[in-house]
Amino acid sequence: MKIKSAELLITAGRPDQYPEEGKFEVAFAGRSNVGKSSLINSLINRKSLARTSGQPGKTQTINFYEINKEIRIVDLPGYGYARVSKTSREKWAKMIEAYFKVRKSLVEVILLVDIRHEPGEHDKMMYDWIKSCGFNGIIIATKADKISRGNWLKHINIIANKLGVENKEFIIPYSASKHTNRDKVWETINELVEINEEYRNSSEFQDIELEEDIEE
DSSP states (O other), rough: OOOEEEEEEEEOOOOSGSSSSSOEEEEEEBTTSHHHHHHHHHHHOOOSSSSSOSSTTTTEEEEEEEEEEEEEEEOOOOOOOTTHHHHHHHHHHHHHHHHHHHTTTTEEEEEETTTTSSOOHHHHHHHHHHHHTOOOHHHHEOOOOGSOGHHHHHHHHHHHHHHHHGGGGGGGHHHHHHTTTTHHHHHHHHHHHHHHHHHHHHHHHHHHHHHHHHOO
């Protein structure tokens, strides 16, 4: 995908701060330090548009990036940092739950895991949450350059078994430093957008929207 423009549209801490609905959104979730910012910068060919927090687990906002004025990539705050207080964890959970529930433009939540390590309890909980919300359960296995390509399948199998992934094609190894599988990720995102665009234009979607307007 050719990137003509990319900007940080808004940083939101609550639903009333979200940008206007309309353009499809693909969100990235993952542990603190899993490499979300590096992935986003790699995808959009920018060095530092997405910035990493100096203190892992401290970011409590949802960052919306608009690409080519057409699609939005959404960076969800990281989870799983041990030193974060219970209050902060509860705030994080409420923020993510609100975003998942109210955002009509959200077409997919992609989970990031470190390919080098077996997914942890928080990763499993997030994956199950994503699936329960009706998303596909696509996973990007970051830092793929840190292990040999010959070991990718072994680690993909570990990730699949731990998380309960049925289709291993949904696990995409990625290297932000080498842009490995960048095109594949964009193809996946564009396919998701096209499917949802077709649905949005369908009579079924129009009927649902009409029913919601009547209820309001």
